[in-house]
Amino acid sequence: MTSDANRPAANKAVVQRLVDAWNVRDVSAMMRYWAPEMVHHGRDGTLPAADVGAEMQRFITAFPDIHIEIEEIIAERDLVSTRLTVSATHSGPYLNIGPTGRAVRCALMGQLRLADGKVVEHWGVADTISLLEQIGLVDRTLLDATA
Template identity: 60%
Template sequence: MSTTEEKNKAVVARLIDAWNRDDLAALMTHWAPEMVHHARDGVLDAATVGAEMGRFMRAFRKIRMEVHSVVAEGDLVATRFTVHARHDGDYLGVPATHRQIRCALMGQLRIVDGLVVEHWGVADGLHLLEQLGLLPEQYLSATA
C-alpha cells in the first residue's frame, strides 16, 4: 500500500472517531471547503451536508460506527459500515422512540491533501424507516 493510501485510510479513521464521539465540528475539519456529496438528487455542498449530519446527530445519540471494511486505492477510499445509534430526538417528524437502530452504510471518498473533496454514500434508508415505525416490515422483504 502506498503512503497516500495509508494517509487516506488514516483520514477515514479520524472521521470514524469523530462520528463515534458525536463531534460534528471535528468531522468538518476533514472536509475541503469545496467538498461535494453526490446524492440521489444531485450534488450537495459541504454546508448542506453538515446541516443534515447535525440533524441526524441530534436525533440519534450514542452513534457507533461498526467498521466492516476500508479499502484505499490512490485518492479513493471505499467504506462499509453498520451505524448503531439510539433514536433520542425528533427525526422526519417522528418523536424520539428511544429505540436502538442500526443501518448499513457504504461510501466512497476522494481525499486530496488530507481532506475529503468528494463523497458518495448509500444508506439502507428503508431499514431505518422501518425501525422508526414509518414503513411496514413487509416492504423490506421486497428489497432484501
C-alpha cells in the same frame, strides 16, 4: 507531503479519524477533514460541505448515541471505500417523527476522494429503508418484498 506509494494508507487514516469524530458526535472535527469545496453526492443530487454538516447535526440530534463501526476500509490511489454499520437509539425528532426510543442498526456504504489529506468528494448509500422500518415508518412486509 505524502508520496504516491503512501497515499492510500494516509487516506485511510484520515477516514478513520473522520469516523472517530462521528463517534464522539463532533461535527466541527468532522468538517476539519473536509476541503472547503467538498461535495457530497447522494440520491437527491449534490450537497456542499456546509449543508452536509447541518444534516449530520440533525442526525446526531435524532440519534445522539450514534456509533459507527468500520467493517471494511479499502484504499487505492486517491479513493477510500468503506462498509460501515451504524447503531443508535432514536431519541430525538427525525423526519417529523418524535423519538421512539427504538434501537436502530443499518448498513452504510461510502466512497471518498481525498486530495492533500482532505475529503473533496463523498458518495454515500445508506440502508435508509431498513432504518425507517426500525423506527416504524415503513411496514416490514414492504422491506421483505425488496430483499
